[in-house]
Amino acid sequence: xxxxxxxxxxxxxxxxxxxxxxxxxxxxxxxxxxxxxxxxxxxxxxxxxxxxxxxxxxxxxxxxxxxxxxxxxxxxxxxxxxxxxxxxxxxxxxxxxxxxxxxxxxxxxxxxxxxxxxxxxxxxxxxxxxxxxxxxxxxxxxxxxxxxxxxxxxxxxxxxxxxxxxxxxxxxxxxxxxxxxxxxxxxxxxxxxxxxxxxxxxxxxxxxxxxxxxxxxxxxxxxxxxxxxxxxxxxxxxxxxxxxxxxxxxxxxxxxxxxxxxxxxxxxxxxxxxxxxxxxxxxxxxxxxxxxxxxxxxxxxxxxxxxxxxxxxxxxxxxxxxxxxxxxxxxxxxxxxxxxxxxxxxxxxxxxxxxxxxxxxxxxxxxxxxxxxxxxxxxxxxxxxxxxxxxxxxxxxxxxxxxxxxxxxxxxxxxxxxxxxxxxxxxxxxxxxxxxxxxxxxxxxxxxxxxxxxxxxxxxxxxxxxxxxxxxxxxxxxxxxxxxxxxxxxxxxxxxxxxxxxxxxxxxxxxxxxxxxxxxxxxxxxxxxxxxxxxxxxxxxxxxxxxxxxxxxxxxxxxxxxxxxxxxxxxxxxxxxxxxxxxxxxxxxxxxxxxxxxxxxxxxxxxxxxxxxxxxxxxxxxxxxxxxxxxxxxxxxxxxxxxxxxxxxxxx
Numbered sequence: 001x002x003x004x005x006x007x008x009x010x011x012x013x014x015x016x017x018x019x020x021x022x023x024x025x026x027x028x029x030x031x032x033x034x035x036x037x038x039x040x041x042x043x044x045x046x047x048x049x050x051x052x053x054x055x056x057x058x059x060x061x062x063x064x065x066x067x068x069x070x071x072x073x074x075x076x077x078x079x080x081x082x083x084x085x086x087x088x089x090x091x092x093x094x095x096x097x098x099x100x101x102x103x104x105x106x107x108x109x110x111x112x113x114x115x116x117x118x119x120x121x122x123x124x125x126x127x128x129x130x131x132x133x134x135x136x137x138x139x140x141x142x143x144x145x146x147x148x149x150x151x152x153x154x155x156x157x158x159x160x161x162x163x164x165x166x167x168x169x170x171x172x173x174x175x176x177x178x179x180x181x182x183x184x185x186x187x188x189x190x191x192x193x194x195x196x197x198x199x200x201x202x203x204x205x206x207x208x209x210x211x212x213x214x215x216x217x218x219x220x221x222x223x224x225x226x227x228x229x230x231x232x233x234x235x236x237x238x239x240x241x242x243x244x245x246x247x248x249x250x251x252x253x254x255x256x257x258x259x260x261x262x263x264x265x266x267x268x269x270x271x272x273x274x275x276x277x278x279x280x281x282x283x284x285x286x287x288x289x290x291x292x293x294x295x296x297x298x299x300x301x302x303x304x305x306x307x308x309x310x311x312x313x314x315x316x317x318x319x320x321x322x323x324x325x326x327x328x329x330x331x332x333x334x335x336x337x338x339x340x341x342x343x344x345x346x347x348x349x350x351x352x353x354x355x356x357x358x359x360x361x362x363x364x365x366x367x368x369x370x371x372x373x374x375x376x377x378x379x380x381x382x383x384x385x386x387x388x389x390x391x392x393x394x395x396x397x398x399x400x401x402x403x404x405x406x407x408x409x410x411x412x413x414x415x416x417x418x419x420x421x422x423x424x425x426x427x428x429x430x431x432x433x434x435x436x437x438x439x440x441x442x443x444x445x446x447x448x449x450x451x452x453x454x455x456x457x458x459x460x461x462x463x464x465x466x467x468x469x470x471x472x473x474x475x476x477x478x479x480x481x482x483x484x485x486x487x488x489x490x491x492x493x494x495x496x497x498x499x500x501x502x503x504x505x506x507x508x509x510x511x512x513x514x515x516x517x518x519x520x521x522x523x524x525x526x527x528x529x530x531x532x533x534x535x536x537x538x539x540x541x542x543x544x545x546x547x548x549x550x551x552x553x554x555x556x557x558x559x560x561x562x563x564x565x566x567x568x569x570x571x572x573x574x575x576x577x578x579x580x581x582x583x584x585x586x587x588x589x590x591x592x593x594x595x596x597x598x599x600x601x602x603x604x605x606x607x608x609x610x611x612x613x614x615x616x617x618x619x620x621x622x623x624x625x626x627x628x629x630x631x632x633x634x635x636x637x638x639x640x641x642x643x644x645x646x647x648x649x650x651x652x
Contacts (some may be wrong), residue, residue: 014205032510041635055292057301058306065260067252069299073261076218081250082241088354089243096164096355097241097355101218104137104171105159111137111186116190118192124201125629127596128184130193139182141204143597143627150598152624156182160239170196173206177230179214180206186510199628205595209293212287219245220296226529227560246276246353261301270344271448274327275304277347282327284310284444285472286463291455291496306444309459311467314442320635328444329420337423340373340380343458363398368495370399402580454492458499460486465502468509479509488574497526506537513543531561538570547578558587565595599630610643 017608032054044362057073067073080543082089092098112131113119120129120142127142134158143152162181169186170178183204185196199207210229211221226228244250252261277299288309289295298307312328326348330336336345345348350369357365357467376382383390387397394401406418445460453459464482486503490496500523507516517540520533527533537551554571561567568591575584585608591601602625609618630636 018120055290057292057297058302059297060303062299063300065257066248066299066301067261068248068250068263069301071297073249076250076254077238077244078242078252084559085243091355092243092353095354096166097353098471099164100162100216100240101214101236102161102239104161105135107161107165108132108135108137108206118194121193121195123195124204125627127203128193129185129573130184130196137171139173139184141183141597143624145627154596156180156206158182158566160511172209174235175206176561177224177232178561179209179235180232180563181209181421182206183559198501201597202566202627206563208561208563212289215295223295224529226527228527228532230561236364241280245347246300265300266348272301272303272347274346275302276300277310277353278304278327281325282310282444283325284312284328285441286311286466287463288459288466289498291458291493292497294537303445304446305443305448309455309463310444311441311459311463313443314440324416326420333374333420333422334424343373345373362400363396366400366404367398368404374399375585387639395557455489457485457489457492458496461489461506462499462502469505470478473530475509479506482506483510483512501527501530501533501536504540508536508539508543511543513540516540517544517546517549521523529560531564531567533559533571534560535567542570542574547574548575548651550576551580562590563594565591565598565601568594569598569600572601576604597628599625599628599636602628606640607643610647613647615644616648 006111006392026325031639056069059069062069075391078089089335111132113132120127122128125143125444126145128275129140130140130521131138139156139158141154142150155172158171159174160179162170162172165186165188168188171182171184173182174180181196182419183196183199183206184193208229211231213222214221218236219240219242220236222232222237223236224232226629244419246263248263250262260370261277265273267359282304288311289297290307290309295552330345330347333345339345349372350366374380374382383399390397390402397460402416402421403424404418404420408417426476441460441463443453446453446456461482462482464473464485466476468475468478468482483503483506486499486506489499490503500519504516504520504523507513507519520537520540524530524537534553534557538550540554541547541550551571551574558564558571568587572587573582575581575587584604588601588604591598592605595601602621606618606621606625609615609621625636626633
């Protein structure tokens with residue numbers, strides 16, 4: 001993490017030295033240098049589609065039969081459905097979707113915490129522990145000294161569990177209206193606690209969970225109207241995915257009006273039927289809410305592409321895609337591509353969304369699903385292998401055992417997935433493979449727009465920015481293309497705030513700080529409470545050496561969302577550079593309360609202790625840095641020894 005705070009001792013005063021260049025950049029926001037030529041994107045001809053104005057709400061222009069698509073129809077909650085659908089409600093409560101988010105206190109008695117579950121465990125130089133105390137669940141991080149006693153620790157109370165528990169759980173804690181994911185997860189298949197996927201030392205105080213990530217794990221959210229990804233109590237409107245996410249708002253139906261007031265996905269045409277599942281199960285490489293739409297605007301019974309754009313890796317006809325999820329795999333399946341009579345394969349052909357099929361029933365259940373189209377007794381095309389040959393490979397004669405084998409997930413440890421390509425003779429499992437120099441992307445739904453999608457440039461540009469932010473793509477190769485696409489999209493809709501916010505990030509990737517600052521400030525007029533945009537403005541102002549403006553933006557970003565240690569580090573660094581020592585000291589204390597393991601905060605605190613002549617305390621504090629073992633420890637050690645020599649010299 002390039003966030004050093006070099007402190008220099010002079011006489012009885014210490015002064016901040018030059019800040020490391022990385023201090024002025026957000027983690028994961030490296031700035032691109034020389035860029036390569038633009039690369040071609042499939043579907044780019046759609047860019048020539050006629051210009052359009054701000055799209056109208058498709059729920060208002062809907063002309064189909066379902067009356068609950070109107071945005072004025074209210075949601076009523078699962079309890080209103082359970083009165084008439086008791087049996088379905090009971091089985092659905094045991095389905096993974098019905099358990100996608102759970103208050104921590106509901107599962108305290110069903111979780112395991114013993115040492116046989118890898119609790120505690122050690123990772124990234126510290127000890128992690130899960131502990132139950134009465135009706136509370138705590139996640140604890142500890143740094144031990146030589147005598148195995150805690151010297152630094154961070155304890156967070158868990159408030160919610162994300163996931164059904166089928167593969168595992170992630171955990172959320174609430175702080176100042178924001179939800180943070182803790183760095184500890186439970187992995188069901190291995191029956192063990194371990195580090196959550198993707199966590200690095202700088203994120204161990206918790207990652208802010210955006211509303212877009214919660215979309216597929218919870219029913220509905222109460223978002224703050226002015227601050228993105230901040231929530232108002234009660235945060236959740238229903239916890240797990242509820243009935244109305246698949247059937248639409250139930251106000252009219254619950255009051256006794258049964259004339260087309262609720263959607264039954266089984267009665268929809270195949271594309272609309274599958275869209276109900278795809279709202280969550282089509283992941284892609286990047287998902288973007290379309291211009292003018294809200295996170296929860298989609299209504300079952302409508303085309304999903306009116307609300308969401310999902311970037312996937314492009315492939316030529318007949319090519320077997322890699323790195324795809326279950327929906328993309330299913331679309332590659334010959335079973336999906338070739339209907340049998342009027343039967344068109346879709347998600348609910350095999351999966352009953354109301355009933356969970358346990359491991360003991362998998363073979364029988366899915367074999368019955370396969371025989372709907374492959375029953376030789378009905379004259380249909382059956383398996384080419386004889387029963388005897390099949391049983392030699394699989395005694396249970398499991399169709400999915402051969403044609404949908406399970407494979408280890410490449411991006412989530414301790415879990416396995418199922419190959420949904422339904423290949424005739426499986427030879428290898430799907431492999432995540434992406435070459436940033438050769439890969440191109442296309443909206444999964446690009447062929448659903450006969451006249452061309454007017455938001456193609458927006459989708460691709462914003463998608464590239466998201467993938468650069470996540471580390472999937474190299475900014476030096478893709479930032480120029482992203483800016484080109486975003487600027488072109490803005491000619492269609494100059495008032496698209498999300499589009500312009502993405503442009504700010506893309507400009508920063510190109511070191512075009514002056515343009516990024518101007519763009520950020522114009523967007524902040526409309527969205528002054530956007531803490532991420534404030535941070536981007538602060539970065540750009542810092543690159544432009546406009547210290548006062550940068551400080552103002554960092555202060556505002558930290559005030560709105562105080563739960564991001566990296567932002568506190570940037571503010572601290574600029575305060576030291578500007579020699580605003582009282583404010584810097586207070587910021588340092590706040591940072592260490594939020595993240596007591598933060599190396600930059602610890603080093604800054606060493607400097608404050610040296611300023612007061614407290615050498616013993618400073619040495620003790622620097623020992624903590626040594627135990628944390630940052631990658632640049634040698635450089636920090638050299639700095640500390642230099643400060644100690646200067647202090648001894650000044651002391652005579």
